[in-house]
Amino acid sequence: MTLHLTSSCRFLADLTGLSIVPISKKQDLKKFFDTLTFYPQKRALTAATLNSFFSTLAVNDLLVVTDVFQVHFIFTKIADTKVIFGPFCSKLLTQAECSILLKKASIETTLTQNLTVYRNTLPVYSLDQVIHFVTTLIKNTQSSKWTGNIKHLDYGAANSSVAAPLSVKKEDITFIRQRYQYETDLMTHIEAGNRNAAITTWHALHKAAAHLNPLGQTLENARVSAAITRTTIRLAATRAGLPADLNDHITGKSRRIINHAHTIDEINQEHERLIQEYCTLIHDYQTKSYSILTLSILYYLQHSYMKQIRLSNLAQELDVTPDYLTKRFHREFKMTPSQYLRKLRMHKASQLLKYTKLPIQTISERVGVLDANYFVKNFRQEYKETPTFYRKHHQG
Numbered sequence: 001m002t003l004h005l006t007s008s009c010r011f012l013a014d015l016t017g018l019s020i021v022p023i024s025k026k027q028d029l030k031k032f033f034d035t036l037t038f039y040p041q042k043r044a045l046t047a048a049t050l051n052s053f054f055s056t057l058a059v060n061d062l063l064v065v066t067d068v069f070q071v072h073f074i075f076t077k078i079a080d081t082k083v084i085f086g087p088f089c090s091k092l093l094t095q096a097e098c099s100i101l102l103k104k105a106s107i108e109t110t111l112t113q114n115l116t117v118y119r120n121t122l123p124v125y126s127l128d129q130v131i132h133f134v135t136t137l138i139k140n141t142q143s144s145k146w147t148g149n150i151k152h153l154d155y156g157a158a159n160s161s162v163a164a165p166l167s168v169k170k171e172d173i174t175f176i177r178q179r180y181q182y183e184t185d186l187m188t189h190i191e192a193g194n195r196n197a198a199i200t201t202w203h204a205l206h207k208a209a210a211h212l213n214p215l216g217q218t219l220e221n222a223r224v225s226a227a228i229t230r231t232t233i234r235l236a237a238t239r240a241g242l243p244a245d246l247n248d249h250i251t252g253k254s255r256r257i258i259n260h261a262h263t264i265d266e267i268n269q270e271h272e273r274l275i276q277e278y279c280t281l282i283h284d285y286q287t288k289s290y291s292i293l294t295l296s297i298l299y300y301l302q303h304s305y306m307k308q309i310r311l312s313n314l315a316q317e318l319d320v321t322p323d324y325l326t327k328r329f330h331r332e333f334k335m336t337p338s339q340y341l342r343k344l345r346m347h348k349a350s351q352l353l354k355y356t357k358l359p360i361q362t363i364s365e366r367v368g369v370l371d372a373n374y375f376v377k378n379f380r381q382e383y384k385e386t387p388t389f390y391r392k393h394h395q396g
Contacts, residue, residue: 005081005141008235012137015231017123018130020137023050023082032084038118040107041067041087044155050075053153054082060138061149064127068105068156069098069115072127074134078141085130088123104156125224132228135180140187140235179208187236190275193283198275202229206268222267226258229271233278240282245317246296250277253303293318294332297325301337305344306368311337345369346382353391360387 006022013020021032029047036042044067053063053075063075070093073086093101098119099112125133131150182205189198230251237247254274261267285295296318301309314337315322329337345367352363364375379387 005078008137008141009083012133012231015227016125016133018085018088018125018133021084022078023054023084035087037121038069038111038115040105040111041069041071041118044068045073050084056151058149062131062134062151064131064150064152066152066154066156069101069119070156071119071122072130074130076134076138078138083134083137085134088125088130089119090124090126092124093119101156129224129228132179133231136183136228136232136235139180139184179205182208183232187232187239190233190236190278190282191240193240193279193281193286195276195279195283198279199272202271202275206271219261219264219267222264223258223261226267226271227255230254230274233274237278237282241285241292242278242281243292243296246281246292246299249299250274250281290332291328293320293325294329297329297337298333298340301341301344305341305348306366308368308370309341342378343382346379349375349379349387350383350390350394353387354394363387 009020009022012018019032019035021028021035023029023032029050032050033042033045036045053065054077057063057075057077059077059079061076065073065075067073070091071087071089073084073088076083076085093116095112095116098115099109102109102111102115182201186198186201186205189201234247234251237250238244251274254270257270258267261270281295281299284290284298285292290298297314300314300317311325312322315325318325320328326336326338329335329340333340335343348367349363352358352366356363358366360376361372364370364372367375369375369378376386379390383390385393
């Protein structure tokens with residue numbers, strides 16, 4: 001099993017809250033069985049059962065298994081590694097509904113509370129969402145094309161102990177493959193820093209995804225879709241060479257914006273903003289020959305200029321010494337980080353002076369300079385006139 005697959009599984013598990021277990025040794029099987037805390041489920045999903053599941057799969061095929069408790073698992077093979085996604089639920093059940101499931105499975109209803117508690121601990125995703133997670137993992141860990149072969153095995157169908165595998169509807173296969181292509185194109189455009197093409201492709205992907213929600217989308221589902229999109233974008237940025245800490249900073253900010261969004265339109269706007277931000281960063285990295293360190297410094301200063309910034313803290317975050325940070329930035333940008341920060345702050349202040357009627361003190365604070373006198377001194381040094389005269393000359 002490659003290190004790339006291992007780290008990708010871990011990253012996706014952290015992002016989604018799903019249990020994602022690559023199976024390459026006995027300890028991995030034990031790790032999977034440890035997720036099955038409801039005893040009757042442990043008794044049904046044995047090592048022999050799991051081996052029989054994987055034996056029916058070709059590389060990149062998916063087997064979606066639903067047990068008698070309406071808990072789902074997805075089994076797949078990525079290269080020479082077996083991977084299990086789950087357990088997870090596609091809907092929450094009441095205690096009464098759990099009792100009915102136990103009766104149908106000829107299990108004593110005294111375990112109703114245990115089953116209810118167990119199901120409530122599992123992540124809740126639609127099957128299509130988790131299938132999307134799986135195909136995203138496949139296409140980003142190996143070069144071979146995903147074929148879209150999916151089988152379903154439902155142990156609860158028609159009250160039988162084992163149901164025959166079901167094929168996915170032809171139109172669903174077509175849709176999944178189409179979405180796969182859109183995602184591949186989106187990653188290609190982001191990796192190249194092509195903002196316009198990436199935005200156009202994202203709109204096509206977003207429109208295609210409406211196939212799953214003919215009656216509309218809920219705010220919570222939109223947040224889940226946003227997490228999927230962030231994963232795709234982040235993987236493309238990683239392939240383009242952006243470092244993990246910068247990726248964490250950018251996607252963390254986007255996640256906070258989406259978590260506080262009140263409408264689906266706000267979430268969609270954040271999708272576009274995130275794509276544009278990544279494409280701009282990658283374009284600068286690829287065309288201006290900035291090092292990753294300098295690109296990280298620029299990003300941090302451009303997005304934190306309104307705060308109190310200490311270069312020693314920034315150097316620590318980027319795991320370099322303050323002296324090396326300053327020298328490397330100066331070599332590539334022909335000025336020190338402090339000089340760039342001052343110019344950036346004064347430029348932001350000039351825009352506020354032109355287009356707002358905010359008091360000078362307020363503008364000074366908004367660009368991260370708490371001392372108004374020091375702000376006026378810096379502004380005069382940059383623009384050869386005081387903020388008051390600059391506003392008089394430039395405000396229409």
